[in-house]
Amino acid sequence: MNAIPVIIPQSLKVTQEQFIQLAAANREVRLERTATGELIIMPPTGGNTGKRNIDIAFQLQAWNRQAKLGVTFDSSTAFQLPNGADRSPDAAWVSQERWDALTPEQQETFPPLCPDFVIELRSKSDNMAPLRKKMQEYLENGLRLGWLIDAKNKRVEIYRQNQEVEVLESPVSLSGEEVLPGFVLDLQVVFELHAPGSTNIG
16 A cells, blocks of 8 residues: 655644654654644655764764763754754754753653754755754754754854854864863764765765
C-alpha cells in the first residue's frame, strides 16, 4: 500500500499538550511548533547534511566530555522556549547549572528552556530567511551564542546577545568564546563537501 501524505493546514493550531502527544506518536518525524501554535514538519535531510550534522555533534560532545560544563543535545531534542515555541536545533548545549535546576520530569520531556548555545546547519533545500528568524527567536528567548552554518556558501553567521550578527566568509574554525570555553569547531570537514568541482548533493 502506498503511503498517503498528510497536509496540515496553516490555520491549524496545536497546543503544547497536543504537540507532546503528536511527537510521542510520531517519534520518527522531526516536529517543531511556533509560539502561535503552528505545527512544522521538518523534512528528512540528505546524506551530506546528515554527515555534517553528526560531525558537528561529535565535536561538541567530545569537548563537553572533557570540559564537563553542561549537557549536549542532537537534532532530535525539542526545547520548549519561554515564548511557548517548541524548537529543535541541529545541535545544542545547556550549562550544567541550568540543566540541574530542572525537575526530573522536565528533563524527561521537552526541556522548558532555551539552550545557552545552538547550531543550525543549512541544508540544500533550506531558505536562509526562516533560519535567520529562528536564530533571532533563540536570542529573544535567552540564547547566549548561536552559529548558523551555510555549508554551501562556506559562510557562518554568529549570533550573540545585544550585538550585531557577525558574518564570516570561509572560516577554518569557530571559537566557543566564553560560553563554551576551550571549544573550537573544525569546519574543514563541514565545508569540504562543497569544494570546487564537487558534485555531492544534500
